[in-house]
Amino acid sequence: xxxxxxxxxxLINCPESCVDxxxxxxxxxYPLLHIHPKHRVVTSRQxxxxxxxxxxxxxxxxxxxxxxxxVGDGMLDGAVAGGVFAxxxxxxxxxxxxxxxxxxxxxxxxxxxxxxxDRLNFGKAIEKAKIAGINVEGVIVGEDIASSNNKTxxxxxxxxxxxxxxxxxxxxxxAGLEELRNLATDAAKxxxxxxxxLTPCSLPGQPPLxxxxxxxxxxxxxxxxxxxxxxxxxxxxxxxxxMILEKxxxxxxxxxxxxxxAMVNNLGGTSIMEMNIISKEIKEFLDSRQILLERIYSGHMxxxxxxxxxxxxxxHLDQRHGEAWLRLLDAPTAAPGWPGGVASIRRQGGIGDxxxxxxxxxxxPAVGPRLSGExxxxxxxxxxxxxRALRQAPAxxxxxxxxxxxxxxxxxxxxxxxxxxVLQYLERAPLQYVSCVLRELSxxxxxxxxxxxxxxxxxxxxxxxxxxxxxxxxDVASWLLAWESATHAISKYGGAEPGDRTMLDTLHAAAAAFxxxxxxxxxxxxxxxxxxxxxxxxxxxxMSARAGRASYVASTHTHDEDAGARAAAIWLQAIFTSISQxx
Numbered sequence: 001x002x003x004x005x006x007x008x009x010x011l012i013n014c015p016e017s018c019v020d021x022x023x024x025x026x027x028x029x030y031p032l033l034h035i036h037p038k039h040r041v042v043t044s045r046q047x048x049x050x051x052x053x054x055x056x057x058x059x060x061x062x063x064x065x066x067x068x069x070x071v072g073d074g075m076l077d078g079a080v081a082g083g084v085f086a087x088x089x090x091x092x093x094x095x096x097x098x099x100x101x102x103x104x105x106x107x108x109x110x111x112x113x114x115x116x117x118d119r120l121n122f123g124k125a126i127e128k129a130k131i132a133g134i135n136v137e138g139v140i141v142g143e144d145i146a147s148s149n150n151k152t153x154x155x156x157x158x159x160x161x162x163x164x165x166x167x168x169x170x171x172x173x174x175a176g177l178e179e180l181r182n183l184a185t186d187a188a189k190x191x192x193x194x195x196x197x198l199t200p201c202s203l204p205g206q207p208p209l210x211x212x213x214x215x216x217x218x219x220x221x222x223x224x225x226x227x228x229x230x231x232x233x234x235x236x237x238x239x240x241x242x243m244i245l246e247k248x249x250x251x252x253x254x255x256x257x258x259x260x261x262a263m264v265n266n267l268g269g270t271s272i273m274e275m276n277i278i279s280k281e282i283k284e285f286l287d288s289r290q291i292l293l294e295r296i297y298s299g300h301m302x303x304x305x306x307x308x309x310x311x312x313x314x315x316h317l318d319q320r321h322g323e324a325w326l327r328l329l330d331a332p333t334a335a336p337g338w339p340g341g342v343a344s345i346r347r348q349g350g351i352g353d354x355x356x357x358x359x360x361x362x363x364x365p366a367v368g369p370r371l372s373g374e375x376x377x378x379x380x381x382x383x384x385x386x387x388r389a390l391r392q393a394p395a396x397x398x399x400x401x402x403x404x405x406x407x408x409x410x411x412x413x414x415x416x417x418x419x420x421x422v423l424q425y426l427e428r429a430p431l432q433y434v435s436c437v438l439r440e441l442s443x444x445x446x447x448x449x450x451x452x453x454x455x456x457x458x459x460x461x462x463x464x465x466x467x468x469x470x471x472x473x474x475d476v477a478s479w480l481l482a483w484e485s486a487t488h489a490i491s492k493y494g495g496a497e498p499g500d501r502t503m504l505d506t507l508h509a510a511a512a513a514f515x516x517x518x519x520x521x522x523x524x525x526x527x528x529x530x531x532x533x534x535x536x537x538x539x540x541x542x543m544s545a546r547a548g549r550a551s552y553v554a555s556t557h558t559h560d561e562d563a564g565a566r567a568a569a570i571w572l573q574a575i576f577t578s579i580s581q582x583x
Contacts, residue, residue, distance in 0.1 A: 005207030005208060006207060007202075007205060007206060007207055008202035008206070008207060008208060008306075010202075010204055010306075012204055014205075015084075015203070015204035015205035015206075018061075018084070018204050019040065019061045019081060019082075019083055019084060020037060020040070022061065022064065022081075023035055023037070023040060023042060023068065023081060024037065026042065026068055026069065027042075029336070030336050032044070032045055032072070032334065033045070033068075033071055033072070036095070036096075036099070039080075039091075039092040039095045039096070040080065040081040040082070040088060040092055041078060041079070041080050041081075041092060041095060041096045041099070042068040042071050042078065042079045042081070043071065043077060043078040043079075043096070043099060043100060044071055044072055044073060044076075044077055044078070044334075046077075046103035046104075047103075048103070049102070049103050049104065049105050050103070050104070051104075051105050051106050051174075052104055052106045052171050052172070052174055053104060053106040053107045053108065053109055053171045053175070053176065053177045053180050054077035054078065054100035054101065054103070054104035054106075054107070054108045054109070054171070055075070055076050055077055055078075055108075055109050055111065055164065055167045055168050055171055055180070056076065056077065056078045056079065056080065056093075056096055056097065056100065056108060056109070056110045056111065057070065057076050057078075057079050057080075057110075057111045057160060057164055058078075058079045058080030058081060058082070058088055058093070058096075058118075058122070059080075059081075059082060059087060059088070059113050059115070059118050059156075060081075060082045060083065060084060060085045060086045060087060060088075060117075060224070061081050061082060061083060061084050061085075061086075062084040062085050062201075062203070062224075062303075062304065062305045063223055063302045063303050063304065064300065064303060065300055065301070065303075065336070065337030066158075066160070066161065066301060066302040066303070066337075067079040067080075067081075067160070067164070068081060069335065069336055069337030070161060070164045070165075070335045070337045070338060071335060072333055072334035072335030072336065072338075073172065073332075073333060073334040073335075074165075074168050074169055074172055074331055074332055074333030074334060074335065075164050075165055075168035075169075075333045075334075075335035075338060076164050076168060076335065077100050077103075077104060077168075077171075078096045078099070078100050079096075080092050080093050080096045082117075084203055084204060084305075085203065085224045085225060086117065087115065087117030087118045087120070087121045087122075088121060089121060090121045090122075090124045090125045090128070091125075093110075093121060093122050093125035093126075094125040094128050094129060097110070097125060097126070097129045097134060097136055098129070098132075098134070101129075101134050101135075101136075106135075106171075106174075106176065106177060107134075107135035107136060107137070107176075107177035108129070108134065108135070108136040108137075108177075109136075109137055109138075109139065109167060109171075109177060109180045109181060109184065110122055110125075110126055110136065110137070110138040110139070111138075111139055111141060111160055111163050111164065111167065111184060112138050112139065112140045112141065112156070113140075113141060113142070113155070113156025113160055114140050114141060114142025114152065114153055114154065114155055114156040115155060115156065115224075116152075118156075119140060119152075122138060123138065126138045135177060137177055137178075137181045139163075139181055139184040139185055139188065140153075140156070140188075141156045141159055141160050141163060141184070141188050142154040142155055142156050142188075143156070143157060143159040143188065143191040143192050143193050143313065144156070144157045144193050144194070144220075144222070145192050145193065145194045145220070145247055145248065145251050146194060146219070146220025146222075146228060146229045147220075147222075147229075148251070154193075155222055155223075157193040157195075157222075157223060157265070157302060157311055157313065158193060158223075158263055158265035158301040158302040158311055158313050159188070159191040159192075159193055159263070159313050159315070160302065161263065161265075161301045161302060161338075162187065162191060162261070162263060162313070162315050162329075163183075163184050163187060163188065164335075165328065165329055165331075165333065165338060165340070166183060166184075166187060166325060166328040166329060167180050167183060167184055168333065168335075169327075169328040169329075169331035169333070170183055170328055172331065186321060187315065187321070187325065190252070190315060190316040190318065190321075191313055191314065191315050191316070192248045192251045192252050192313065192314055193248075193263075193265075193311050193312065193313040194219075194220060194244050194247055194248055194311065194312060195220070195221060195244070195265065195267065195309055195310055195311030195312065196217045196218060196219050196220075196221065196228070196240060196244070196309050196310070197212070197217060197218045197221040197228070197267055197304075197307050197308060197309025198212065198217050198234065198308045198309055199212060199269065199307065199308040199309075200212060200225065200227070200307060201225050201267075201268060201269075201304050201305035201306050201307035202225075202305065202306070203225065203305070209225040209226070209227075210225075210226075210227045212231070213231070215233065215234050216231050216232065216233060216234055217231070217232060217233075217234045217240075217309070218230075218231055218309075219231075219232050219243075221267070221304075221307070221309055222304070223267070223302055223303070223304045224304065225304055225305070225307070237274070237277045237278055237281050238281050241278055241281035241282055241285055241312070242281070242285055244312050245282065245285050245286070245312065245314075248312065248314050249289065249291070249314075252314060252316050254289075254291055254314075254316060255291075256289060256290040256291065257290060257291075257292075258291055258292070258316065258317075258318070259291070259292045259293075259294050259316075259317040259318075259322055260286070260291060260292070260293060260294065260314045260315060260316055260317060261293075261294050261295040261296070261297070261314070261315040261317060261325075261326070261329060262282055262286075262293060262295070262296040262297070262312060262313065262314055262315075263296075263297045263298075263301060263311075263312070263313040263314075263315070264278055264279055264282065264296065264297070264298040264299075264310055264311075264312055265299075265300075265301040265302055265303070265310060265311040265312075265313065266298075266299055266300045266301070266303060266310055267303055267304045267307040267308070267309040267310055267311065268300070268303040268304050268305050268306045268307045268308070268309075269306040269307055269308040269309075270308055270309060270310050274310075275298050275299070275310065276298070278298070278310055278312075279296055279298050282296060282312065283296065293346070294317060294322075294326060294346050295326070295329055295330075295340070295344055295345070295346060296344070297338075297339050297340050297344065298339060299337075299339040300337070301337075330344075330345060367433070367435055367469040368433055368434060368435040368468045368469045368470070368471050369433070369434065369468070369471055369472065369473050369474045369478070370432055370433055371431060371432055371433065371434060371474060375474055376430075376431040376432070377582070378578075378579055378582055378583075379431055379434075379437065380426055380431055381578045381579075381582050382574075382575040382578045382579050383422060383426060383441075383575075384422075384423065384426055384578075385574040385575060385577065385578035386419070386422075386570075386571035386572075386574045386575050386578075387418075387419035387420070387422040387423045387426075387571075388419070388423070388574070389570050389571055389573075389574035390415045390416060390418070390419040390567070390570060390571055390574075391416050391419045391420065391423075395412060395415075395567075395570055396412035396413065396415075396416050397412060398412065398566070399411040399412035399415060399563050399566060399567050400412040400413060400563075402560055402561055402562065402563035402566055403563035411453070411563040411564065411567060412563075412567075414449050414450075414451065414453050414454070415449070415453070415567050417448050417449060418444065418445055418448050418449040418453075418454070418457070420448075421444045421447075421448035422441065422444060425440065425441070425444060433468075434465075434468040434471075434474060434478075434482075435465045435466075435468040435469040435471075436465075438461050438462075438464045438465035438468060438482070439461070439462065439465040441461045442457070442458045442459075442460075442461035442462040442465060443458070445457035445458040445461060446458040453564070455493075456490050456493075456494055456503070456564075459486075459489045459490055459493055459494075460486035460487070460489055460490045461486065462489070463482075463485040463486045463488065463489035463490075464482035464483065464485055464486040465482075466485065467481050467482040467485040467486075468482050476514075476518060476522070476525065477518070480511070480514060480515055480518070483507075483511050483514070484511060486507070487504060487507050487508055487511060490503075490504060490507075491504060499543065500543070501540045501543040501544065501562050501565070502540075502562060502564055502565065503562070503564035503565050503567065503568045505536045505537070505539060505540050505543070505562070505565050506533050506536040506537045506540075506565045506566075506568035506569050506572065507533075507536075507568055507572075508536065509532045509533060509535060509536030509539075510529045510530070510532045510533035510536060510568075510572055511529075512532065513528045513529045513531070513532030514528070514529040514532075516528070517529070522579075522580075522583065523580045523583065526576040526577075526579060526580050527576070527580070529572070529576060530572065530573045530576040530577070533568065533569045533572040533573055534569055534573065536565065536569065537561055537562075537565040537566045537568065537569035538561060540561050540562040540565040540566075541560055541561045541562075543562075
């Protein structure tokens with residue numbers, strides 16, 4: 001039966017060659033690796049026999065960097081890749097064992113994920129190698145909580161990577177095969193993994209393997225594209241991590257005062273931001289239970305193609321083994337996929353701000369001309385009118401809509417935050433010096449707007465503040481000088497000029513009209529500047545973007561006014577109208 005779902009797009013050459021292309025690409029990126037294309041085997045480059053034990057891992061492809069990405073001194077000596085989500089054939093596993101024993105006469109340890117195909121194919125290869133007189137042992141790893149009630153035990157998840165690291169490090173210390181096997185066996189009993197996914201994955205050339213309703217997630221999803229044991233409501237990172245850790249702690253029977261190492265496995269399509277938030281939540285949850293988090297390793301370990309989700313694995317560092325296992329986890333490795341290192345070792349502190357750096361009021365004296373009571377009233381009214389104009393409908397929605405075609409669609413929201421901060425500021429501000437008011441508005445733009453818009457407004461307002469700090473009086477000439485200083489600073493650091501389809505088109509047009517009307521009465525001057533601001537904003541609809549975010553996209557996405565230009569027109573006209581009405 002043919003699926004009606006569309007095939008998921010992937011940047012591959014063809015489904016039939018993607019596994020081999022992947023391995024060759026790994027070799028291109030890391031020339032210290034040796035690729036054996038006919039057998040889909042990856043080994044570290046070894047020219048002589050050091051007498052140590054070789055460690056082998058492997059399984060289906062689609063789990064990258066697992067397992068080939070963990071080949072390197074201090075981790076795996078070899079990895080065997082099968083097809084996508086398929087176990088490698090016995091012959092390829094046997095080839096890897098025979099190749100590695102040539103350079104590692106101490107024997108071979110094979111770490112096997114607890115899946116039927118891997119158990120059969122790796123197991124058969126081990127038995128054939130033993131018949132050939134090779135000193136080889138295998139350890140099956142299956143730490144998944146979701147499938148732990150299965151007759152053959154839980155599935156093998158990302159915990160295998162913990163074993164790659166510890167067994168590889170122990171082998172580098174010239175430990176024997178029996179010692180390595182005992183390490184893997186003991187550690188496998190003290191690990192547990194559970195995860196969730198928000199979206200499924202798809203095999204190359206195929207549609208998604210299953211569907212997840214919006215707002216839901218699969219608990220206990222596997223790494224072969226299979227759904228979980230339950231579909232539950234999607235929660236916050238805090239809620240999801242707590243749910244997972246509750247189950248892991250219960251499964252491992254952990255209690256207060258015990259120590260663990262954690263692994264956060266990216267199932268493929270989870271952003272680094274999400275992964276970092278998950279790590280934060282893991283630490284805070286374990287801290288609340290007084291369980292000491294000695295190490296946390298976050299990244300792609302054993303992924304499931306592009307699946308959006310993650311797994312958490314805890315390794316119990318008990319009193320008998322804890323210190324030795326930490327030493328092995330901290331040992332150096334050349335494996336490209338291992339995320340640990342010197343920076344991973346637990347240390348006290350590391351979080352906290354130097355608040356003394358933000359206490360700088362003493363360096364900001366009140367300078368420039370002082371405002372009269374009437375001038376303060378007009379300024380407060382104008383700023384309040386500008387802020388309200390940006391917050392009232394239809395401004396926020398309109399600005400978001402204009403921004404959506406060439407930006408991230410949040411211009412209205414960004415300016416709404418700034419406007420809210422300005423209104424709050426006006427409730428307490430004395431408004432005695434223009435330079436101080438403009439400087440404080442500049443800081444609000446930086447802290448409450450943020451991003452590019454906050455930077456541009458902050459620069460412009462700071463430059464205007466500096467201009468007023470040197471002014472002799474508060475008159476139209478001083479305001480024009482401050483205005484021109486602001487536009488110059490925005491142009492200098494923002495890289496745009498009038499005509500480039502940015503907020504400068506509004507600011508420049510209005511400033512030019514203001515300058516031309518200097519000899520007119522104030523109401524006429526403000527009316528001319530307001531009309532010019534409107535014309536400047538409208539003109540951007542017919543311009544080609546040469547600067548700003550709009551310049552990064554095709555012109556088909558910039559068929560209306562520039563959001564920043566329209567925003568400037570909104571607050572300029574609100575200021576001019578307020579002053580005219582309150583003169």
